[in-house]
Amino acid sequence: MEVRTRFAPSPTGYMHIGNLRTALYEYLIAKSQGGKFILRIEDTDQERKVEGAVEVIYNTLKMTGLNHDEGPDIGGEYGPYVQSERMGMYMDYALELVEKGKAYYCFCTKERLDSLKASNEHGDAFARYDRHCFNLSKDEVKANLEEGKPFVIRQLMPNEGTTTFDDVVYGSITVDNSELDDQILIKSDGFPTYNFANVVDDHTMKITHVVRGSEYLSSTPKYNLLYDAFGWDAPTYIHLPPVMRDAQHKLSKRHGDKSFEDLISEGYIVEAIMNYIALLGWSPSDNQEIFTMDELIKKFNISGISKSPSIFDIKKLTWMNGEYIKAMDFDKFYELAESRLKEAVKTPGIDIKFIAELLKSRLETLNDINEMIDFVDNLPEYGTELYIHKKMKTTEEIALKSLKAAVPVLEAHDNWTNDSLYECLMGLAKDMEFKNGQILWPVRTALSGEPSSPGGATELAVILGKDETIKRLNKGIELLEAAK
């Protein structure tokens, strides 16, 4: 049988990292077995409707390469794929259950339900419905309906025995049926509850593997009973442990955790994000860590999914992002970095591409760019202690000598390329009987005004050009003289 998984997000306007990982796993489970990945939009909550939110979902799937085989935008055999467009069917299915004696009308008012809860000794959250309306006779039900009394339809749970289901990652789980509440299937406004719509949709869309967060683990017996009531085969369940911010909190946008688009705008690479979240809760049978999507499809297996929650570690993502940047071919990197480079360097005539080459192996995120090269436009204020470097064997005195010697030599030098400049300064070091570092470190420092820079002395000289280089060298001399 063909494997069919579905991603069923609510359009909230952003892509939550936990949801994205769920989508990834759903995609991988389907694709690793040659199956189909379906997109269904769960927009029944009209109050939470957000403008443009569905587009965010389409865009994210497109960007990440999680291409769906069926969905609202591309159609398919089992549509519609937007839940709000499927409203007609749920009532019929619910009535079918009433017919079969597996569900019943309930006319209880909110007030009665509330008082039921209030009288519960364990607190209002723990009260189960008392089946008051299950005892209504056919005639009473009929009379109520004719009267136009508002009603809901409830699922009739067995009051004895246990229900067991198998989850691929958590194994066999059994609960007492007495724990199960007669949950509402159809609300008084005629709309289905999520629980009911989900089962009907998954079945009618022929979903074979239901992949979702572990928060649904405890309601799964109810779903299974629903499948049984209809006489349908239940799908294979794959529950996923949550992605956490720390040991006790799930990742949540509301508490300031980053969404997918936040990460992108902070300079993270799509592929790195996907690679990283693939490893949050799943591990391959070998030690591979860097994966292309195709490799993931090939290597993904459900048995590698873990049961325990994982904490989202931005540091490891950042490391991985750096790996992706380093491995990327230059043209692609330049394309991604260009706007940030141009934002960071405004001085005309600067060779941005050359800077990009220097930066590529030094960046962890694209957002590091600005901070790393803002010295190009403006030499920062710096103290002369920067000239002191133990390993380079430099002191302020040596630095002053170096800079003073370097200025005339460089003024006379015309071939302003890295190799030529390097040769030139090395020659100077030799003439002065200085160590290489004793020339190069002071020059680098004078040119950048920073303790570290994305290139050495000669590279910075190339970036800045001859005039600016001489100017900054003289500035360095001035500062060192003043510090004497």
Place this chain on the structure above:
RNA sequence: GGCCCGAUGGUCAAGCGGUUAAGACACGGCCCUUUCACGGCUGUAACCCGGGUUCGAUUCCCGGUCGGGUCACCA
């Protein structure tokens, strides 16, 4: 509170009755080097606790602790 689930270094994680308990991130050190970064080498650091079962438990069973989830006319 009832029920369900989980627990290996700071983090991600391998492990599936016998191991010197992998690997990665982070952190420290060393090397390379014109700083930084890259690269290479290296170090610190873990089986939640108590009972069983067993010749032998990180691994299996039971109890506890801690953490999470769930118990809506929300999804």
